[in-house]
Amino acid sequence: MGMDQVHRRVRRRISGISGISGMSxxxxxxxxxxxxxxxxxxxxxxxxxxxxxxxxGLGYLQDASSPMAILGGLYLMLAGMGVSVVIAVVAVNYLIGHFSQSREPLDRP
Incomplete structure (x- = not known):
């Protein structure tokens, strides 16, 4: 197999990845x-x-009228941060798995 054939196959493979039925x-x-x-x-x-x-959130804590309101706001923010961190870790883990999957190899003679 010559270098021209390799280049054609690589170009075909790249054009197949970059677009589906003519889309790019x-x-x-x-x-x-x-x-x-x-x-x-x-x-x-x-x-x-x-x-x-x-x-x-910082504006809410500055305008809070009682210490219990501040404490309640802090607990709600802490819960929201914890849930969002867990969801972000799951999403990043999924994306890493998705993009690290090996694609099908180039055509072999």
Missing amino acids: GISGWLGVHRAAVPALVVLLVIVVVWTVGAYG
């Missing part, structure tokens, strides 16, 4: 990695919740 770009990637989309969405939601929680 984001739609082609989504077609190939459709199973990873929910985990990516979960991670995006967790980042948004942490960002909003950092700004809104």
Whole structure:
């Protein structure tokens, strides 16, 4: 097998991965990695919740009227942080497993 044949097979393999039935770009990637989309969405939601929680939660604690309200708010934030960390670890673990799976090998003669 010559180098031209190897290059043609690699180009064919790359074009097959990058697009499904002529699609390319984001739609082609989504077609190939459709199973990873929910985990990516979960991670995006967790980042948004942490960002909003950092700004809104600190403001809530400053405006709390009683020590019990502050303590209750801290416990709710701690519970939310714990749950979100567990969910993020599960999502990252799934993504690592998804993207580390070996793809089918190149065509052999």
